[in-house]
Amino acid sequence: MTDVEQIEAVLRSDVAEPSPAFAADLDRRVSEGFPKPARRPRPWLRPALAAGAVVLVAAIAVIGTRVQQEHKISEAFKGAPPALLSRAAPPDATLSAAAPRRVERDVQLTIAAPQDKLQQAADGVGTVAESHHGFVSSSHVTTGDTGAGGSFELRVPQRELESTIADLSKLGELRSRSESAQDLTAPYGRTQDRLGNALVERRTLKLRRPTAAIRARIAELSATIDRLGARLRNLRGRTSFSTISVTLEQSKKKSGAGTGAAFDDARRILEGMLNFAVRALAVLLPLALLAALAAFGARVLRRRLASRALR
Amino acid sequence: MTKPVSRRSTGVSEAVVEPIALVAPEEGFESLYRRTLPRVYAYVASMLRDRSAAEEVTAQAYERAYRKRSSYKPRRGSQEAWLFGIARNAALDELRRLKRRATEIEVETDDDHSEGVVLRETVRVALATLDGKERDLLALKYRAGLSNGEIASVLATSESNVGTRLHRAMERLRKACDD
Numbered sequence: 001m002t003d004v005e006q007i008e009a010v011l012r013s014d015v016a017e018p019s020p021a022f023a024a025d026l027d028r029r030v031s032e033g034f035p036k037p038a039r040r041p042r043p044w045l046r047p048a049l050a051a052g053a054v055v056l057v058a059a060i061a062v063i064g065t066r067v068q069q070e071h072k073i074s075e076a077f078k079g080a081p082p083a084l085l086s087r088a089a090p091p092d093a094t095l096s097a098a099a100p101r102r103v104e105r106d107v108q109l110t111i112a113a114p115q116d117k118l119q120q121a122a123d124g125v126g127t128v129a130e131s132h133h134g135f136v137s138s139s140h141v142t143t144g145d146t147g148a149g150g151s152f153e154l155r156v157p158q159r160e161l162e163s164t165i166a167d168l169s170k171l172g173e174l175r176s177r178s179e180s181a182q183d184l185t186a187p188y189g190r191t192q193d194r195l196g197n198a199l200v201e202r203r204t205l206k207l208r209r210p211t212a213a214i215r216a217r218i219a220e221l222s223a224t225i226d227r228l229g230a231r232l233r234n235l236r237g238r239t240s241f242s243t244i245s246v247t248l249e250q251s252k253k254k255s256g257a258g259t260g261a262a263f264d265d266a267r268r269i270l271e272g273m274l275n276f277a278v279r280a281l282a283v284l285l286p287l288a289l290l291a292a293l294a295a296f297g298a299r300v301l302r303r304r305l306a307s308r309a310l311r
Numbered sequence: 312m313t314k315p316v317s318r319r320s321t322g323v324s325e326a327v328v329e330p331i332a333l334v335a336p337e338e339g340f341e342s343l344y345r346r347t348l349p350r351v352y353a354y355v356a357s358m359l360r361d362r363s364a365a366e367e368v369t370a371q372a373y374e375r376a377y378r379k380r381s382s383y384k385p386r387r388g389s390q391e392a393w394l395f396g397i398a399r400n401a402a403l404d405e406l407r408r409l410k411r412r413a414t415e416i417e418v419e420t421d422d423d424h425s426e427g428v429v430l431r432e433t434v435r436v437a438l439a440t441l442d443g444k445e446r447d448l449l450a451l452k453y454r455a456g457l458s459n460g461e462i463a464s465v466l467a468t469s470e471s472n473v474g475t476r477l478h479r480a481m482e483r484l485r486k487a488c489d490d
Contacts, residue, residue, distance in 0.1 A: 004485055015356075016356035018348060030340070305407070311442070
């Protein structure tokens with residue numbers, strides 16, 4: 001019977017040895033720090049890189065220009081709901097693509113300010129409207145210990161809308177903001193066309209010999225022109241000015257300085273932290289699980305590959 | 312360079328194995344290379360059974376180790392375990408790529424029929440009857456001269472598992488020798 005120790009001795013002694021030539025070569029490579037073979041000169045590389053860079057810059061410039069154009073268009077519909085935006089596409093083939101879009105925009109803001117600063121905020125609404133070439137079309141302010149606040153309706157030029165909202169937001173704490181938009185390009189265009197046609201027809205009829213029928217038609221056209229003109233002015237006013245409805249309300253009193261308030265604050269902070277931790281765990285746990293599964297899978301795969309190679 | 316390497320472990324059981332000195336982290340790569348080349352080569356050759364492939368893979372393993380030397384973390388095990396892990400992966404890659412296992416490494420045939428030579432031939436034949444994993448394990452133990460802890464580090468398993476598997480492999484080898 002073969003002794004285990006004898007087998008072990010054989011296993012230790014019966015080993016292949018590296019050839020002197022191989023050992024000497026590896027010695028040299030180790031002492032030289034495994035130098036990498038010198039790269040072959042590639043004279044085409046620099047021109048190719050330069051050409052690639054030029055193509056890249058040109059592509060970026062083209063894309064940038066397109067994005068800028070799209071941005072300008074989307075700016076006109078900023079804040080509009082998606083359904084409205086889809087409706088904002090030209091519905092009429094007769095409308096010129098170059099014609100500016102006529103979009104009516106309404107914004108509702110709720111701003112909260114402390115009781116002692118409520119009056120200041122109310123005054124600020126008018127100042128902001130004026131500074132942006134707009135005006136306050138209506139206002140209602142309530143003062144008193146309970147239910148102090150106010151509501152304002154502002155009309156500001158559409159190009160000043162965003163900056164006006166930004167300035168109004170500085171008057172207090174912006175509680176809510178909602179916007180609506182309606183594309184009136186098509187009705188505006190149609191009204192303009194109909195007005196033009198009516199004017200041309202009236203001018204033509206005025207050149208003809210006046211008969212009773214012609215006079216009646218001219219009178220009818222004049223009424224139509226007046227109506228269409230008023231409608232056009234109305235549409236122009238609605239689309240060149242935006243309406244901002246501001247609701248000013250009193251912000252809730254801050255927590256007091258007593259021990260009870262401190263406990264309340266502490267409870268709220270702890271609740272907040274707990275909420276955050278739960279939400280973070282909801283994200284991190286599945287990720288950790290996936291990572292663990294991936295690591296386990298990689299380990300199993302490595303082992304399988306190794307055992308397949310050893311088979 | 313081709314200095315004989317001192318064999319440090321004397322048996323399967325860790326109780327009788329001399330502890331392998333952990334390599335100081337600051338030790339230079341060249342020193343590690345000089346100390347391990349014969350064992351790395353012997354281990355790779357035992358896996359590939361092809362002398363030229365073994366030389367190629369040994370050189371490749373040292374080059375990989377040299378380039379990745381900054382990634383070595385002492386807390387994960389000794390430098391030798393790290394190096395043999397790289398050598399094992401390189402050898403497995405080569406095995407997968409070239410399927411060179413069919414080629415037996417040239418071994419000098421001896422007309423000597425002394426007891427030692429007969430035993431060596433018996434062990435070689437018996438070794439060929441073991442499966443690849445067992446041969447790999449025995450090669451790490453006896454050709455590479457690693458401790459059970461270092462083998463566990465190379466195979467990403469526990470030290471006790473390595474001890475058990477080594478014991479079983481030696482038992483099978485002994486039985487194959489007797490057969």
